[in-house]
Amino acid sequence: MGLLDRFKRGELRLTRIEALSDGVFAIVLTLLVLELKVLPLKDHASVSELAHQLVELMPKFLSWLISFIIVCKFWLNHHHILALARHADYGLVWLNAIFLMGQAFIPFPTALMGEYWHNPLAVSIFGMVFAVNTLLFLALQAYILRRLIKPDLAARQDPHAIVKGFIGPASYLVGAAAAWASVYAAFVVYALTPLFYITPWQYRGRAGKRIPKGSD
Numbered sequence: 001m002g003l004l005d006r007f008k009r010g011e012l013r014l015t016r017i018e019a020l021s022d023g024v025f026a027i028v029l030t031l032l033v034l035e036l037k038v039l040p041l042k043d044h045a046s047v048s049e050l051a052h053q054l055v056e057l058m059p060k061f062l063s064w065l066i067s068f069i070i071v072c073k074f075w076l077n078h079h080h081i082l083a084l085a086r087h088a089d090y091g092l093v094w095l096n097a098i099f100l101m102g103q104a105f106i107p108f109p110t111a112l113m114g115e116y117w118h119n120p121l122a123v124s125i126f127g128m129v130f131a132v133n134t135l136l137f138l139a140l141q142a143y144i145l146r147r148l149i150k151p152d153l154a155a156r157q158d159p160h161a162i163v164k165g166f167i168g169p170a171s172y173l174v175g176a177a178a179a180w181a182s183v184y185a186a187f188v189v190y191a192l193t194p195l196f197y198i199t200p201w202q203y204r205g206r207a208g209k210r211i212p213k214g215s216d
Contacts, residue, residue, distance in 0.1 A: 060114030127176030
């Protein structure tokens with residue numbers, strides 16, 4: 001039996017995968033906020049000094065907010081695609097693990113962009129990391145749709161869902177490129193991109209249309 005064939009084996013329960021994934025998402029969301037620290041004040045009673053520190057903290061706050069929304073978007077869509085699978089095999093387990101590895105890395109580019117928001121390299125790395133994370137998610141989604149989807153749900157899936165999903169990584173790469181011209185433009189692109197995928201989309205057949213489905 002070949003190596004690839006080994007990954008097609010196994011009928012594992014999805015509950016264990018969901019539990020591990022939820023734990024990783026929770027830790028990532030918690031780690032994101034740790035960079036929001038106010039430096040010690042020389043005069044603890046100085047309103048102006050504290051106000052200055054809070055203004056200096058705004059780039060970090062914005063980086064945290066963008067990452068928090070994107071990670072929550074990943075969690076919601078991850079929950080949605082796992083619900084499509086009838087069970088898990090070893091291939092899904094390892095694709096999910098690689099996806100979670102990408103999620104666990106998110107606090108680093110978030111802190112980097114927040115600290116060096118004026119540096120185009122730092123802002124560009126943020127976009128590239130999220131582009132890679134989106135590609136990992138699409139790989140997981142494609143695996144489920146092609147191998148593990150529940151038969152009764154197969155006809156309800158958009159046959160072009162994966163192709164349309166590439167809008168996400170393309171947008172993040174546009175933001176990464178824009179950072180070299182204007183870091184402000186990159187921030188705008190990063191903030192707007194997750195709004196297109198804020199809820200999973202439901203496909204209602206060739207004669208129907210996609211509608212957002214927020215209950216999955």
